[in-house]
Amino acid sequence: GAGVSQSPSNKVTEKGKDVELRCDPISGHTALYWYRQSLGQGLEFLIYFQGNSAPDKSGLPSDRFSAERTGGSVSTLTIQRTQQEDSAVYLCASSSTSGGGTDTQYFGPGTRLTVL
Amino acid sequence: GNSVTQMEGPVTLSEEAFLTINCTYTATGYPSLFWYVQYPGEGLQLLLKATKADDKGSNKGFEATYRKETTSFHLEKGSVQVSDSAVYFCALSTAGANSKLTFGKGITLSVRP
Numbered sequence: 650g651a652g653v654s655q656s657p658s659n660k661v662t663e664k665g666k667d668v669e670l671r672c673d674p675i676s677g678h679t680a681l682y683w684y685r686q687s688l689g690q691g692l693e694f695l696i697y698f699q700g701n702s703a704p705d706k707s708g709l710p711s712d713r714f715s716a717e718r719t720g721g722s723v724s725t726l727t728i729q730r731t732q733q734e735d736s737a738v739y740l741c742a743s744s745s746t747s748g749g750g751t752d753t754q755y756f757g758p759g760t761r762l763t764v765l
Numbered sequence: 766g767n768s769v770t771q772m773e774g775p776v777t778l779s780e781e782a783f784l785t786i787n788c789t790y791t792a793t794g795y796p797s798l799f800w801y802v803q804y805p806g807e808g809l810q811l812l813l814k815a816t817k818a819d820d821k822g823s824n825k826g827f828e829a830t831y832r833k834e835t836t837s838f839h840l841e842k843g844s845v846q847v848s849d850s851a852v853y854f855c856a857l858s859t860a861g862a863n864s865k866l867t868f869g870k871g872i873t874l875s876v877r878p
Contacts, residue, residue: 692868
């Protein structure tokens with residue numbers, strides 16, 4: 650079946666602009682995660698959704714970052730007033746259950762964000 | 766909190782060499798352990814996992830054993846191939862942390878013919 654998809658695959662923006670990144674999880678997966686991969690920081694957790702709720706937003710680096718999920722499916726990560734330090738690859742992952750700690754997360758191909 | 770430490774890289778090996786990539790962890794609670802791999806130009810994919818002590822995960826000739834006494838999950842392969850060239854990430858998740866993954870810094874493996 651279809652895997653996790655993300656769009657756009659690449660995004661170049663100017664400092665100060667807002668950007669939206671989209672994630673389509675595997676159908677039926679209730680848990681959805683956003684991570685960021687950057688050279689300096691490695692792979693970092695950003696936010697976790699269970700259904701449409703976000704019980705864990707502890708990884709969001711500032712209030713310029715927000716995310717939502719609708720219909721228990723598609724999620725959008727929004728970065729307002731982008732800064733150069735936001736440049737990274739943003740990864741989305743989904744899993745069929747959550748909370749138990751044993752679940753396998755399936756990753757999308759990522760969105761490479763470059764802030765000029 | 767949770768953390769994962771991987772050996773420093775990069776690692777360069779000749780084809781058919783033995784591979785060991787070290788991974789140790791600290792965790793609040795009882796973790797599940799994972800190795801993810803990122804091939805050039807591709808996304809992150811699960812290589813193997815283990816969810817309880819002494820479990821051995823295996824896939825594509827790679828193995829790793831969950832060692833609770835040494836808090837380790839070292840990745841091994843008896844004979845690497847050029848196609849194994851990739852970045853390897855050790856990771857853990859715990860129920861108490863909503864199953865979010867905590868990753869090591871990753872290590873780049875290059876296998877030369």
